Amino acid sequence: MTIERTLSIIKPHAVAKKIIGKIFYRLECAKLAIIGCKMLQLTPSQAKEFYVEHQEKIFFQNLIQCMTLGPSMISVLEGENAIQSYRQLMGATNPIHALSGTIRADYADSLTENAIHGSDSSTSATREINFFFSCHDLFSKSCQL
Numbered sequence: 033m034t035i036e037r038t039l040s041i042i043k044p045h046a047v048a049k050k051i052i053g054k055i056f057y058r059l060e061c062a063k064l065a066i067i068g069c070k071m072l073q074l075t076p077s078q079a080k081e082f083y084v085e086h087q088e089k090i091f092f093q094n095l096i097q098c099m100t101l102g103p104s105m106i107s108v109l110e111g112e113n114a115i116q117s118y119r120q121l122m123g124a125t126n127p128i129h130a131l132s133g134t135i136r137a138d139y140a141d142s143l144t145e146n147a148i149h150g151s152d153s154s155t156s157a158t159r160e161i162n163f164f165f166s167c168h169d170l171f172s173k174s175c176q177l
Contacts, residue, residue: 036114037067039160041149044102047071051139052105055148058135059109062121068108068170074100082163091144098144106164110172115157118150 040059042052059066074082079099086092109118123134127146130137140146151157 033112035110035112036154036157037108037110037161038115038118038151038157039149039164040107040109040118042105042107043099043145043147043149044073044104045098045141045145046139046147047103047105049139051147055135055139056107058121059107059118062111062117064109064111064114064118064121065172066107067110067172068165069105070107070164070169071103071105073103076100082160094144108161108165108170115151115154119152122148122150 042055046052046055056066076096079096080087083092083095083099086095111117121135123130123136123140125136125146126143127136127140128143130140135148136146139148151160
């Protein structure tokens with residue numbers, strides 16, 4: 033059993049659709065504990081820094097614009113094989129290809145407005161979690177306050 037942490041972002045358009053609770057319910061049903069959570073609106077500079085690995089891609093400016101339109105719900109999830117479990121629950125990045133019953137199949141509007149973000153590896157998870165949270169923001173047995 034490998035207990036991992038991963039970052040989850042419910043993106044601005046999904047927050048505007050008032051589906052935070054529906055997504056959180058699915059996370060908890062999948063045995064992913066929400067051990068830290070905050071709502072904030074990313075500035076363009078924060079979004080560019082967070083998504084720096086995509087800066088040369090054609091969709092980068094559109095991604096930054098979508099991520100700064102309104103508040104996002106940013107969470108740290110913890111559970112057994114959390115990274116892979118969450119990625120399966122999210123579904124394919126392009127909702128057209130997402131399996132039925134995944135979050136993106138049910139709630140995404142387009143490739144860019146795909147409802148949620150999740151870390152794709154343990155390296156990314158560590159970087160992304162540390163971008164938004166300190167240990168003092170997380171409530172887990174593995175992070176004693």
